[in-house]
Amino acid sequence: MSTAPAVQRRPLPAGQQRPRLRVVPPRRVRPAKTPFVLLVLGLLAVGLIALLSLNTALARDSFTRQQLETRSQELAEREQALRQELARLQSPAVLAQRAAEFGMVPGGNPAFLDTRDGSVLGEPTKATAPPTPPAVQPPAGTPTSPAAPAVLQPATRPQGGATR
Template structure:
């Protein structure tokens, strides 16, 4: 619109009128070739390139972002899985470390509580207290021999289904 109005601008016309009036106007004259500013092709190509490049960059960025987003989701679920794995290991560790379990295992391999410990003073090398090889200590007759499962029962969280033999990674 802007270029058409510049070429056909009516404002030019009043100037042409008075000029043709004094001399007879020749029917045909040789006019100089209009001075063109050269082809507009390079400019068009440049514009197209800019637009294409912008679009391509935009597309690339978007692809990158959604790729990263999928990656985040994947890593998050991996992190979740690892957290659960760690939790399961911590729980096993805690179960094996309870006093009830330690005592049970110690007794299984034939250990008994020590009743007469001796101490060594590290400064003097002196042995404090008298100790002797521990016999299979009998239970204090003044105290009832309450079975361990009754006196201090183990936690009631570890009676997990024993029939389940999966590796725990079936959901992966």
């Protein structure tokens, strides 16, 4: 055990009292405000920049989405128009008219060949062109103009092609 050195007290002059000692609270040390303010301002600036970039990206994507939806609608309308045109072109009346333009005529009664014995089933008939309508003659006394419409001629058969 070690002993602490003894503290010696000095005698005070007469009439004086010893001052009373008391515990002084520790001195408060305030941290500097500047780094904290800079940190808060930096976080605020980063947040605002991030929010602005996010808002810009969303607006750009919104315009892109709107353009794509418009394009999709246009393509859907075009597809519908093409389907209607295809249905019109596949109608029997249009097919008959186009076949006549190529010189094709409706077939007669079909005949079938039996490959087992080579017999013919049914009576085949030759396909003939339907009669052409007579040309319309202008009434007597009506002058004919050179710009009068020409009378339609029956379609000619394509050269070297097979008919159906």
